[in-house]
Structures are given as C-alpha cells and as structure tokens.
Amino acid sequence: MTEPPDPGTDVALYVHWPYCARICPYCDFNVVRDRGRTDEQAALTAAILSDIQAQSALTGPRRLASIFFGGGTPSLMAPEAVAAIIDRARALFPPRGDIEITLEANPTDAEAARFQALAAAGVNRLSMGVQALDDAALAFLGRNHSADEARRAVAVAATAFPRLSIDLIYALPGQSVADWTAELTRALDMGFEHVSPYQLTIESTTAFGRAVARGAWTPPDQDLAADLYEATQHALAAAGFDAYEVSNHARGIAARSAHNLHVWRGGDYIGVGPGAHGRLTLNGTRTASVAHRAIGSYLAGVEAAAPWSEHTPLSAQDAAEERVLLGLRTVEGVAVSVLEDVATPGATASLIADGLLEHINGHIRTTATGRPLLDGVLKALLV
Numbered sequence: 001m002t003e004p005p006d007p008g009t010d011v012a013l014y015v016h017w018p019y020c021a022r023i024c025p026y027c028d029f030n031v032v033r034d035r036g037r038t039d040e041q042a043a044l045t046a047a048i049l050s051d052i053q054a055q056s057a058l059t060g061p062r063r064l065a066s067i068f069f070g071g072g073t074p075s076l077m078a079p080e081a082v083a084a085i086i087d088r089a090r091a092l093f094p095p096r097g098d099i100e101i102t103l104e105a106n107p108t109d110a111e112a113a114r115f116q117a118l119a120a121a122g123v124n125r126l127s128m129g130v131q132a133l134d135d136a137a138l139a140f141l142g143r144n145h146s147a148d149e150a151r152r153a154v155a156v157a158a159t160a161f162p163r164l165s166i167d168l169i170y171a172l173p174g175q176s177v178a179d180w181t182a183e184l185t186r187a188l189d190m191g192f193e194h195v196s197p198y199q200l201t202i203e204s205t206t207a208f209g210r211a212v213a214r215g216a217w218t219p220p221d222q223d224l225a226a227d228l229y230e231a232t233q234h235a236l237a238a239a240g241f242d243a244y245e246v247s248n249h250a251r252g253i254a255a256r257s258a259h260n261l262h263v264w265r266g267g268d269y270i271g272v273g274p275g276a277h278g279r280l281t282l283n284g285t286r287t288a289s290v291a292h293r294a295i296g297s298y299l300a301g302v303e304a305a306a307p308w309s310e311h312t313p314l315s316a317q318d319a320a321e322e323r324v325l326l327g328l329r330t331v332e333g334v335a336v337s338v339l340e341d342v343a344t345p346g347a348t349a350s351l352i353a354d355g356l357l358e359h360i361n362g363h364i365r366t367t368a369t370g371r372p373l374l375d376g377v378l379k380a381l382l383v
C-alpha cells in the first residue's frame with residue numbers, strides 16, 4: 001500500500017520548460033519561441049539534471065511528493081529528456097509509492113503523436129491547454145490549433161494517460177454568459193476528470209496588454225466577469241465537478257491535483273529550469289529560490305554552481321502570510337493557528353460575520369461567496 005505523502009517533509013519538483021511553438025498574445029509566463037535549437041535544449045536538460053542534484057545536496061534525504069512539468073510547452077520536450085528527469089528525481093528522492101507526474105501540453109496533432117512516448121517516460125497526468133472550443137476565440141487568442149484539433153488531442157490523451165485535465169480561458173471581449181456556458185457545456189462532454197477555467201487576465205507586458213492600453217478592444221467589465229464566474233461555478237457543479245480551488249475543479253477528491261495541493265498546503269518544492277520558483281525548509285527555516293530567467297544565464301549559473309540567485313530565508317511573518325494567501329484559495333483553508341499569527345485583530349471574526357470566511361475543523365476557509373472576492377478578503381485580513 002502507498003504511504004500518504006507528508007507535506008511537512010516530502011518535496012515536490014517543478015520543472016520549467018520555456019519553449020513554445022508560438023507565443024500567445026495574452027501570456028506573460030517565462031517563455032521563448034522554439035527555434036529548434038536542439039543543442040541548447042540538450043544543454044538545458046543536462047542543466048536541469050545538475051540543478052536537481054545540487055538542490056538534493058541542500059535538502060538532504062527526502063521523499064518525492066509529485067513532479068510537475070510546466071512551461072512554456074513541455075509537451076515539446078524530447079520524451080527521453082522527460083524520462084531522464086523523472087528517473088533522476090526518483091533516484092535522489094525515493095517516493096513512498098506511486099506519485100502524480102503531470103505535464104502541460106498544447107493540443108496540436110504533432111504533440112498528440114508523442115503522448116504515448118511521454119506516458120512511457122512516466123507521465124501519468126496530462127494538463128492540456130485547450131483554452132476554447134470555438135475557432136474564432138482560438139484565433140483571437142493566437143492559438144496554433146483549431147477546436148477540432150483540440151478535440152482530437154483530448155481523445156488521444158484519454159487513451160495514453162490515466163488522468164487528464166484541461167485549461168479553458170473565458171471573459172473574452174464580447175463573450176456573453178450564454179456563449180460561454182454553451183462552450184463550457186460542450187467541453188464537459190469531452191470527458192476528463194479535472195478542469196481549470198481561467199478568466200482572461202490582461203498583463204501589461206503582453207501584446208494584449210498593449211492592445212487594451214491603446215483602446216483596440218475592451219475586456220468584459222467587472223459585473224459581466226462576475227456573472228461569467230458564477231455561470232462557470234454552476235455549470236461545473238451541475239456536471240459533478242467540485243470547486244476545490246479558485247480556478248480548479250475536479251470530479252471527486254482523487255481527481256484533485258496532488259502537486260498543486262502540496263504547494264497550496266505550504267509543502268516544500270524544488271524549482272528547476274529558467275525562472276522556476278522553489279520553496280525549501282532548510283535547517284528549520286523556510287526559504288525561497290528563483291532561478292535565472294534567461295536560458296543563457298540559467299545555463300551559465302549551473303556551470304558556476306549557482307543556477308538560482310540564492311535560497312533566501314523568509315521571515316516567519318512572510319512565510320505565514322504566504323500560507324494564508326495560498327490556503328484561502330482552496331476548500332481546505334488555512335490552520336487557525338497560522339492565520340492568528342498574521343491576521344489583523346478582529347478581521348477574521350468580521351469576515352466570518354459577513355459570510356466571506358468560515359470555520360471548519362480547526363481551519364478557516366473562504367466560503368463560496370468569499371472565494372471570488374479573495375483579493376478583498378486578503379486585504380482586510382493582512383494589512
């Protein structure tokens with residue numbers, strides 16, 4: 001039988017693969033266009049392996065909780081590279097049993113053709129960026145696949161991986177609640193255990209940020225965005241998905257993302273790859289690391305035995321605030337003892353009285369009403 005992971009000591013691994021076939025106009029992740037530089041990609045794989053090794057020297061013996069390949073587009077990675085990273089992580093941090101290994105994928109035919117090989121490398125959960133099931137919306141989002149292509153990729157993924165999640169983006173300009181609900185309902189017919197619907201965020205440094213700034217188009221106003229959020233919650237609840245985090249819905253507890261839950265519970269994780277963040281408890285102190293963002297600097301950093309700027313100690317106050325920030329995103333909430341250390345006196349009681357927070361088993365969590373208002377709740381709690 002598999003021993004349950006221990007969020008207190010087990011360590012998760014986040015691997016950042018920055019290459020994308022095309023850069024989407026809304027995306028501000030640490031990404032670069034994939035120009036087929038196989039030498040650079042081989043060097044990056046080798047650097048990621050060295051980085052994992054170097055960080056294992058810092059942590060000492062630990063158990064592996066989960067692995068998450070994010071990006072960028074890790075479905076463009078050579079399956080051998082994925083296998084080598086999984087093998088190295090397992091060897092350095094022996095897991096307690098079967099662990100969740102997720103990889104983010106774009107739904108193109110070319111990538112679907114490699115799903116079997118990625119599964120053979122050890123990936124057992126695919127998180128696919130479907131984004132929309134409407135060709136006009138996909139074109140607006142600058143995606144390099146059609147809705148039919150995404151459906152085909154979902155069908156292939158369902159045969160290759162035991163677990164499948166999809167990402168969708170809503171609150172596009174001109175999108176009505178009826179349009180979005182119909183699209184979401186069509187998506188739910190495709191069959192998967194987990195869905196992450198994200199409201200389109202306009203980041204100032206992106207092509208969309210510049211377009212909105214010059215008035216080329218306007219995103220939905222706050223009221224419409226709130227109605228779209230409500231409609232999303234209703235449609236997903238009706239289809240049997242629990243909203244276990246602000247933007248994450250799962251068909252049952254076993255379908256929740258173990259990796260993300262580990263992070264939201266304040267568990268330790270190693271971050272490797274350009275720009276990856278990590279959180280490690282070293283000698284009893286919680287530390288934060290961030291790797292160099294540019295691929296060249298990351299490679300040079302590994303060479304010089306310093307792929308990350310450093311593992312900076314977090315003050316007890318900062319560490320507790322982070323726990324609150326993450327915990328309140330989820331249905332599990334945050335332990336009362338952690339919240340008490342950082343909350344403004346009286347704020348918790350007044351947010352409970354307003355119906356935005358609730359008490360449950362020694363934890364405080366956001367209510368269904370409070371979760372979409374999280375920014376305001378945090379402001380009231382943490383000033």
Ligand SMILES: C[S@@+](CC[C@H](N)C(=O)[O-])C[C@H]1O[C@@H](n2cnc3c(N)ncnc32)[C@H](O)[C@@H]1O
Pocket residue numbers: 026027028029070071072073074104105106107128129130131167168169198199200201202203
């Ligand atoms: C880091 S991306 C990687 C996924 C994969 N490369 C893809 O695009 O399919 C993870 C997810 O973040 C979401 N995302 C990225 N930028 C966003 C934005 N500005 N607004 C809303 N969602 C966004 C998308 O749904 C995307 O699938």
Ligand code: SF4
Pocket residue numbers: 019020021022023024027028029031071072073106129
């Ligand atoms: S959304 Fe995905 S494919 Fe598009 S640029 Fe961001 S990481 Fe790359």
